[in-house]
Each structure stands twice: as structure tokens, then as C-alpha cells.
Amino acid sequence: MNFGVIGYGYWGPNIVRNLASLDDSHVLAIAEISPAARKRAQKAYPAATVTSNASEVIASPKIDAIAVVSPVWTHYELTKAALQNGKHVFVEKPFTSNTAQGEELIELAQRKNLTIMVDHTFLFTGAVTKIRQLLDDGILGQLYYYDSTRVNLGLFQHDINVLWDLAPHDLSIMDYLIKTTPEAVVATGQRHLNGYEDVAYMTLYFPGQVIAHINVNWLSPVKVRTTLIGGEKRMLVWNDLEADEKLKVYDRGVDIKSREGVYELLVNYRSGDMWAPQLEQVEALRKEMNYFVDCVSTGRKPFNDGCAGLRVVKMLEAASDSLGKRGSLVYL
Amino acid sequence: MNFGVIGYGYWGPNIVRNLASLDDSHVLAIAEISPAARKRAQKAYPAATVTSNASEVIASPKIDAIAVVSPVWTHYELTKAALQNGKHVFVEKPFTSNTAQGEELIELAQRKNLTIMVDHTFLFTGAVTKIRQLLDDGILGQLYYYDSTRVNLGLFQHDINVLWDLAPHDLSIMDYLIKTTPEAVVATGQRHLNGYEDVAYMTLYFPGQVIAHINVNWLSPVKVRTTLIGGEKRMLVWNDLEADEKLKVYDRGVDIKSREGVYELLVNYRSGDMWAPQLEQVEALRKEMNYFVDCVSTGRKPFNDGCAGLRVVKMLEAASDSLGKRGSLVYL
Amino acid sequence: MNFGVIGYGYWGPNIVRNLASLDDSHVLAIAEISPAARKRAQKAYPAATVTSNASEVIASPKIDAIAVVSPVWTHYELTKAALQNGKHVFVEKPFTSNTAQGEELIELAQRKNLTIMVDHTFLFTGAVTKIRQLLDDGILGQLYYYDSTRVNLGLFQHDINVLWDLAPHDLSIMDYLIKTTPEAVVATGQRHLNGYEDVAYMTLYFPGQVIAHINVNWLSPVKVRTTLIGGEKRMLVWNDLEADEKLKVYDRGVDIKSREGVYELLVNYRSGDMWAPQLEQVEALRKEMNYFVDCVSTGRKPFNDGCAGLRVVKMLEAASDSLGKRGSLVYL
Amino acid sequence: MNFGVIGYGYWGPNIVRNLASLDDSHVLAIAEISPAARKRAQKAYPAATVTSNASEVIASPKIDAIAVVSPVWTHYELTKAALQNGKHVFVEKPFTSNTAQGEELIELAQRKNLTIMVDHTFLFTGAVTKIRQLLDDGILGQLYYYDSTRVNLGLFQHDINVLWDLAPHDLSIMDYLIKTTPEAVVATGQRHLNGYEDVAYMTLYFPGQVIAHINVNWLSPVKVRTTLIGGEKRMLVWNDLEADEKLKVYDRGVDIKSREGVYELLVNYRSGDMWAPQLEQVEALRKEMNYFVDCVSTGRKPFNDGCAGLRVVKMLEAASDSLGKRGSLVYL
Numbered sequence A, B, C, D: 001m002n003f004g005v006i007g008y009g010y011w012g013p014n015i016v017r018n019l020a021s022l023d024d025s026h027v028l029a030i031a032e033i034s035p036a037a038r039k040r041a042q043k044a045y046p047a048a049t050v051t052s053n054a055s056e057v058i059a060s061p062k063i064d065a066i067a068v069v070s071p072v073w074t075h076y077e078l079t080k081a082a083l084q085n086g087k088h089v090f091v092e093k094p095f096t097s098n099t100a101q102g103e104e105l106i107e108l109a110q111r112k113n114l115t116i117m118v119d120h121t122f123l124f125t126g127a128v129t130k131i132r133q134l135l136d137d138g139i140l141g142q143l144y145y146y147d148s149t150r151v152n153l154g155l156f157q158h159d160i161n162v163l164w165d166l167a168p169h170d171l172s173i174m175d176y177l178i179k180t181t182p183e184a185v186v187a188t189g190q191r192h193l194n195g196y197e198d199v200a201y202m203t204l205y206f207p208g209q210v211i212a213h214i215n216v217n218w219l220s221p222v223k224v225r226t227t228l229i230g231g232e233k234r235m236l237v238w239n240d241l242e243a244d245e246k247l248k249v250y251d252r253g254v255d256i257k258s259r260e261g262v263y264e265l266l267v268n269y270r271s272g273d274m275w276a277p278q279l280e281q282v283e284a285l286r287k288e289m290n291y292f293v294d295c296v297s298t299g300r301k302p303f304n305d306g307c308a309g310l311r312v313v314k315m316l317e318a319a320s321d322s323l324g325k326r327g328s329l330v331y332l
Helices: A012-021 A035-044 A054-059 A072-084 A099-112 A126-136 A162-178 A284-298 A306-324 B012-021 B035-044 B054-059 B072-084 B099-112 B126-136 B162-178 B284-298 B306-324 C012-021 C035-044 C054-059 C072-084 C099-112 C126-136 C162-178 C284-298 C306-324 D012-021 D035-044 D054-059 D072-084 D099-112 D126-136 D162-178 D284-298 D306-324
Strands: A002-006 A026-031 A049-051 A065-068 A088-092 A116-119 A143-153 A184-191 A197-206 A210-217 A219-231 A235-239 A247-256 A267-276 B002-006 B026-031 B049-051 B065-068 B088-092 B116-119 B143-153 B184-191 B197-206 B210-217 B219-231 B235-239 B247-256 B267-276 C002-006 C026-031 C049-051 C065-068 C088-092 C116-119 C143-153 C184-191 C197-205 C211-217 C219-231 C235-239 C247-256 C267-276 D002-006 D026-031 D049-051 D065-068 D088-092 D116-119 D143-153 D184-191 D197-206 D210-217 D219-231 D235-239 D247-256 D267-276
Touching (some): A002 A054, A026 A054, A035 A049, A116 A306, A126 A247, A143 B197, A143 B210, A184 B197, A184 B210, A219 B235, B012 B035, B088 B284, B116 B306, B126 B247, B162 B184, B162 B197, C054 C072, C143 D197, C162 C197, C184 C306, C184 D210, C235 D219, D002 D054, D072 D088, D072 D099, D099 D116, D116 D306, D126 D247, D162 D184, D162 D306
Parallel strands (some): C002 C026, C002 C065, C088 C116, D026 D049
Antiparallel strands (some): A197 A210, A219 A235, B143 B219, B184 B197, B219 B235
């Protein structure tokens, strides 16, 4: 499969490196605006065509699929053009800037029988794979909450706020793990520097008393990537910054007992062993690119398709709506 | 100063132990409903009167001050009776169940020229004392945000939810550090076990782009007590579970630069040294009880007086209001 | 059982507190040289006789057992006197200052049919109990090594160096876990401040390729209490400073494969799950004091008897011998 | 400067990558025995000559310098041949298998006016650079001890034991920081799997009461890279596995006071702030390769020259001697 890649900034080089190393894929062309980045691309991949003209890449008859690794506001136009030229598309998260764009692209791909995959890389990590398995196997029991903190020092010149920048990771993971759509969203946050929210919080109400929360922050002195997941039977902590032991599963919980009096505990605590399962060690992005090539080849529908991307965009839209009112319940 | 203590459950023994060890205070009487707790109290303090009758203690002419260490719903009645009997009062957080109760008690104490102190213990820790000093000295610069996570496995049979149980710590600290009242509050959360929210989130909008957030949870597999505070000049992490190095101050920040192009960074990061100041090592509760005795003796007004307690209750009331609507902006 | 306690300095109060709270034991008398410590003892235990005269306590006909909680150089004289007066003895580690003293005391106790227990507290912790069980059950497989680091900032005015102060913990644990005597010892170290080694290292060669190592240091900026134990099947890390998860068992190991060539690996790594078993939470010293009372009452021989204490003293003596030559192999 | 690289196994690719990216150096040829590794080398560097014949590379007239990145036992022959062919040499640590080889190579290089640099990469890290500065500036005061733990799960089919594999890192760092030669060495250890010691300990006695210790282990379930350095004025912990805050400097220490009595402390503890200086973030190997090119170009003598390499080899030889006797004091 021959690829054209649009965008060789922060993430693009990782996409190209993985596509170049897979057996069944080749990077024929790279489009990039920055001359310095083009120079780096050409030096690293002397055989590829490196250009400032994305349209040229998208129109090339030798190319089967386009990877869109450019800013969010360009996703719709580039993906549409690629689909219109008969190319399969691998597109960065978040999928589009709004629901209408996403729906149009999905419809277009369907009509032309082309594959859209949205880069929800985390779904291919050993950690998320294992958590999904723990949930599917009933190890955690009925889900109570999902609580993620994703903060660090970093504020990029996006046209987007910190929610659109960082929350798509968590929203795509939730979408994959919880397997249902939230009923309503509340988002709060504050702008301090460049007119976009750099600190934000998002609560999602899922059916069945499941609550999710995301804490994202570009102004944190330390990097944190920690998710707590509480279930009826077991609870887990996923610390993605740990080299080993990223996932710790606790045989802990609470059982409600009969009420006996004001000074007596209402509940019984269970505090058992902790267990850190060995996780698969492959690079998630490599696994994902491989899956894209495989889906396109076999016609299989990826689970991180345009619809998955659209569900994330809808949650982000609802969050933006709530955030604009400094926090208010917005139904999806 | 002679003390009567109402309540010898979880926290009461700590109050009694500290009062008994101070030079200028004596515990004459302890009132407690649970026979088992009364037995423990009598064994540890053979000289004290231990009774199930709180009124008797409150009415005792030999007693100068009452420590109210009983559930929230009893604070109003007990504090009112104590004040009416001419006793100074040290009362657990949260001060009262609602604003009206708090206002009435403050008015009554003022009229009778008696001292009310609300047990905001954290204000007497080495960590909070140092953070206040860093803010006052301008070391952190203009405040951007205050973000606290206070979670653990623990669900008590309070008549209150997790916000009323755990958030008063953070609210009293914020009140002390930020020195201003929030404009509005948003709270979200979920009930899973006993009809009270066991997972909850609270955002507070303070004047001047300061945002605060509290994450409280009774269903966490691990205990977390971490607060991030971001300022224009420096940022800090306060991990209260660390034995040493509870407070880490980072010489890090972000400076906005002129916009140059889509692919260029808008901002400049400053990443300098980290510094963990040595903190005062005294037991906070001992320091606080000492301060109470001192305030009563000298007639000095404590900074954690009834008014401070009332400000915390008002924030909790607003949060309850918001929580009842599953998250909505409530103005104070 | 009625106890006399000799020594109310750093560790003595813990001994007295536990003896006072057990159902079957009473502390009748406390002997202590320091007037300030005597005052504290008398205040906390008004019913006990508090004296500066140890002989008086040892001779008291009402007393059944003596706890010797004084400096090492006093252990022999005090224990001997106690045994001669027909008292059972609980004595601090290290048991005696040399082998001859230990042998004499063991012989005396045997002759008088009295119990000696040496305070090897760590053998009663949840962690050591669990490690012993893992070894006994073959979970770790054949033992390869035991490697302990026990460092902190602390230099006491003992008549002893850091090896005699801190290593008895590790030596008694090894003695309990490895269940055999080392063949030879090498110790190195250095004096910097008061004429005694404040930094020291000790290697012990056990039969069957088992090697043990202890790193003790009074001049460390941080406190470390970490032991690595490697076995053929599994390995573990015991971090005694962790609040939870003190013990982590790793399903990791190395299997030797046939040699294939200079650039090929000779070995195969196994890297599986990690597991942190829930440990018993009781206070180890309380459990140990209870065991002493039980052993004396029933005539049962404690596993931490004088002979266990003597084995530790012999290792310390050999280490001192080696240390005096700046490191040399000393056979036991 | 044109380079030939001998060895493209574990470390070779890093050498080549850095040489290829520097402005003033080019990799003309790579010699490697393994066909699979040659294939990887040729794919990554299509312009380079990739061969199984090291002699050919060494003899090439177009090549100015040889990087020897092959097993220890080959260092002497390859370096000698390179020097005889008039090439400068960058050689992996440890420099040679014994003192005689090292001395001969140093003499040969001197005679031919060629540069030898031994790859003591750690000397170019931000951490070691900062520690050297702290020592040079008197911040730590007089040095007391250097204590390193370098353990992990890893046992390679070297012709060498764990001391020769891992200790050269620490020995080269000590040599750089302490700036003097140890008087004597004691080493202990044990073989469990393939006939070479996989667990080993090494004590070095330096002049002036400075003691150093190294703990190396191929059979550890966890990776540890921690060094404690104690000085009269301050102490530090260097944890090389931390992403941030690798170096923590503690304003802690001990001052000896007059002796007052058996139960009184002899010493005074100072416990002040901790400080984690920001470290330089460049890749150490890149900095080192750059330094090599610079030294050769300018004729400057590198501080990590053959003599530095030889000093490390002498310590290893003494350690082997001691280890062979299961621990005994060996003078250098």
C-alpha cells in the first residue's frame, strides 16, 4: 500500500517512521509547509517525494491512502479531498472541528467504499487492551467511575483549547471501554494566557450511574498521566508514566451492610492483594498502522473508524458548549 | 482553661490527647454516646468525668470551653447550647449544616463576647503555612489555579456526601490562601452505594481568572492527597502523603511571545530548578489547640473563626445546589 | 505475668506500652538512669514503680520477667543478674557484645530452666512472615541472593559502629529465612566522625551459592529500607517504607540456554506479572511480646531464643574482625 | 572527519547515529560479524560500506578515525591495528582486558601522536557534570562516601562477569569526581548461572577517609540506578531513572558535639531544604562524540583518554583479584 503523508511536524515523523518500517506499506510522498521540516523529511527519507503542495500528493494516482497529520482545522478539507480522489484516510484526532464535517466525511467514505481510521493511538497500547479485557471478563465488576488526570507544562499555538488538545485521548478510551454514549456533559475551565482555556475539567454522565471525569491542564509544573477506574469488584490505577507496572489492579472494594447506629460504619471494606499484569510491549502506533493496512486490504471495518471519531467530536462539542457557559449540563 | 469535649469517636481522642498535654488546658469532662468509646476514654483519662450526657457537660460551671467533635448535624444545637451557657467553642468542620445556622451562632457568640473556632486543622500544618508565605512574598506570582485531589477507600455512614466530608479541608485552605470569596461554583458527582454521592468534583470561579477544582472520592483504590498550585512565576506540588519533601516548588512557567506562524510555538517555557523547602514539623492539631487557648485568653480573634467556617459552609451549600442539578453554575 | 523493664530511652516506651496493653502482662517496675525519662515514665504509668536502681527491679520477688532495653554493653550483666534471680528475660538486639557472653547466658538459662528471647522484632512483621512463607512454599525457588540497604541520617552515641547498630535487623531476618549459618563474612567500612564506622558493607557467603549483602549507613541524606531477594523462580522487592505494597513479588527470572555464538544471548529472560500480597497489619512488637508471654507460660522454646541471638552476635563478631582489616574473608 | 565503526550490535547503532548527525563527521564504513546486523546497518545507512571485514575498514586510507564498539577481548587487537594504521581511536569501556594491553596502546598512541578516547559516556551527562561542579565549588564540602547501586535483570553472554560489565560506569565516574586513585579494593560476589559472577559488590578505599562502594547485579527483578554521595556539608541522591529531578541535593549533615552522657546524643543533625538543580538535557553520547572530533581536530588531550581508561582497568583487575579470593584487601 502506497501512502502520502500530509504534515511532518510533531507527530508526522512517527507516522512516517512506522509506515516506512512495515512490510506492506511505502511512503511515496510527504507534504509539509515548513521548509525546515521538509529538509528533515527529505534527509531521513531520500526516496520519498517531499513537497509543500498537499493537493499534489492527494491527487497522485500512485497513492492508495493518505495520512492526515496536520492541525484540526485542516482535517475536513484534506480528508474530503482525499476521499474524493479515491484514497483511504488515516486522520489525526480529533477527527474534525464539528459534527457536521464528521457526518459528511463518513457519508462520503461510505458512498465511495473507502476506509476512514481516526488516530486513537491509545486504544492500541498494552494498557488499554488489558483494561478492556478486565472489563469484558468481569474482573472489575460493574463500572462505577473513570477518572483521568492528563496535565503537563505545554501550551501550543493551536486554534484549540486544552480540552480539544488533550481530552480526545481520554474520550476515545472511554468510548472504547464503556461502549456507550454519555447522556450529558459538564465542562469548566479558565483562560490565562492566549485566549484559549489552558486549565479545564469535564464530567460525563453515562447511563447506569457511571461517571467519568477528565482533568486537563497546560500549566502544570509536573507531567501526570494517571487514570483511576473503580468497579464494584475491583479497582485499578493506570499510571502511563511508569516504565514498568503501568497498570495496578486492586482487589479492593466496599460492600454495604445494614445500618446499625449513628457511630457504626455502614460499609465493609475489602482490602486484598494488588496485581500488576505484564502488558504487551509493542509500539501502539505501529500496531495501529498495521491494523489500518490490514483493514483496508481486507475491507474490515476498523473499530476506530469515522463513527468512533465522530462520537469523540460530539462530546467535545458538548463540552465546548458547557465551557462557554462556565459549566452547565449539556445533553448529547 | 477547663474543657469539656463532646464526641470521642474517630477524631475526638486526638482533640483530648492534645488538650491534655498542653500546659494551660485540662479536660474535665467527655460526653460520648457509644459505651465502648466511653470505656476507652475513661481508661485513658481516669481523672476525667466521662458521660453519655452532653447537656451535663455543657452546663457544668467548672468548664470554660466546649470542643464539639460530633457529627455535622449536631453542631448547631450543641454549639448554641454551649454559647448560651457562656462557653467558648471549638467546633469540627464543617461548621454547620447551613448558612442560617452559622449566622445565628456567629451573632450569638458576638453578643455574648465568646470565641468560636472552627477546626480547619490544615491551616496549621507546615505545608499550608509555607504556601501562604510563598504567596504573600510573591514567590509564585499571580495565582492561576488551585487543583486538589483527595481520594481514598472510605465511605462513612455520615448524613452527608463525599463533598461535605472531604471538601471542607480544601475549601478552608483555599479560603486562607486565596483570601477572597468565589463568584460561582459548579459541582458534579454520582451516587453508587448508600444514597449519598461517593464521587464528586467541584469547580470554583474566583475573581481575576483564578480557578479552583476539587476531586473527592470515597471509592478510590489508593489514597491520594495532592494539590497543584499554578502561579505566573512559579508552580508547586503539595503531596501530603510524602514523609519528606511534601512541598515541591518549581521554577517553571510560560511566557507568551508574538505569534509567528501556524507551525511555530506561541509560547516560551521556563524550566528551572525544583526546590523542596524544609517544613515546620509540629503536629498541626496541637498548634491549633494552643492557638485556641491563646485566642480565648487574650481575646484575640482567630483567623479560623465562625466567619471562616461560614464561608466554607456557603461554598458547600452552593455545591450541593449545583450537584442536585447534576452540575450547573451557582452564584454565591 | 509481671514485668520489670530496664531502660526507658528510645525503644523502652514501646516495650512498656505493649506490655501494658496485653491482657496477660503487667509492668510493675521501670528502671531508668535519666531523670527526664523517669519523669515521662511515671506520668504515663502512674501505677508502676519507677526507679534509677536496676538491681532493685531485678531482685523484686513480685516480678516474673525482665525486659532489658538498655545499651548493648549492659546486656550481659543485666541478663545474667536477672537469670540468677530466676527471671525470664526479653533482651534487645544484639543479644550480647561477644560470643562468650552469649554462650554463658544460654547455659545459665538452660540450667535454671528460664526463657531468653532476643528482640528480633522484624521476624514478627507481616512482610517477613510472608517472605518466609514464599520461601517455604517454593514460590521463589532456590535462593540466589539477599541484598539489603538500610541507611538514613542518624548517628547515635553507641559504643558500637553502624554494623552493630543496624545490621542485626538484617542478620536476624537472614537467619530466619535462610535457615543456615554463613560460611564466611567480609566487611568493609569507614569512620568519618566519632571514631566508629558510620558507613559499612557486609557480604555473607552461605552454603549453596547463596550470597547476602548488607549496606548500612548513618550518613545518608535519605532513609532507605529496601531488600532485594532473588530466587530461581521468582524475585522480590521489600520496601519497608511503603505504606501499602511493601512486598512486590516478580514473576521474573533467567534461564540459561545453549551457547550459540559470540553475538547471541546466552540466556532467556522471563518477565511476567508483579504481585503485591496483602500483609498482616498487626504491630510486630505487640505480636512478639505476646509470643514471649505465651512461650514463658507454656514452656515453649521461642525461635528467637538466645541461640538465635548468639548466631547474630557471631556474624557481627566475624564482621568486626574483617572490618578491622579493612575487608578480608573471615570464616565462622 | 571520516569514521570507520567496528561493531554494530547493541551500542554500535547509537555511535553511528550520532556520528552521522554531527556536522563534522561522516561514517564511511561499518564492520560487523552478524549478517542480520549488517543488513540493518546497510538499510539505515545506504551510503556507507558495510562489511564483515574489520581489517579492511581499519586499513582504509580514506578513514581518519576508528570507533571500536566490539566485545572487550577484541579491544586490544583492533585498537592496536588502528593506531598502527595511523587512525585515532574511540573505544568502548572497559578500555582493555588488562593493564599491560592498556599501557602498550597508550605508549603506541603517544609515539604516533594519535588520540585515544575511551567511551566513558556518563561523564558527559548533565548529572555528572553538575555533581563535578558541586564538588569543585565546595557545595558538598569534604567528600565522605560514594555509593552506587546498578542492578537490573540482564545477563549477557560476555566473556566477562557483572563487575567488568557494569562497574566501569561507576569507576569512570568516581575517577572523574574524586580525582585520585584508590589505595585498595575489596570485591565479593557469587556465580549462579553461567560461570561468571552475576551478583557482585566492590569497596574502594580512597585516600582521606573517602570510601566508595558499587553494587552490581544481573539478577535483580527491578532496574535501579541510584548513587548516594555524602559530603561534610551536603549530601546528594542521583537517581538516573527519574525523568525529571535526577539529582537531589540535601542540605543535611551531622555535626559532632561534646559527649554528655550515655543516654544523650553525641551529634547534631542539620536538616534543611532539598534542591533539584535543572540539568543540561543534551544526549551525552552526542556531546562525547563531538568532543572526540574536537579533540582530534585541535590536538587537545581528552580527559577520558587512554590513561583514564587504564585507571579503570587497574581497578577492575584489582577487583577480579579480590573476587577470586572471595573478598580480600588488594592494594593498587
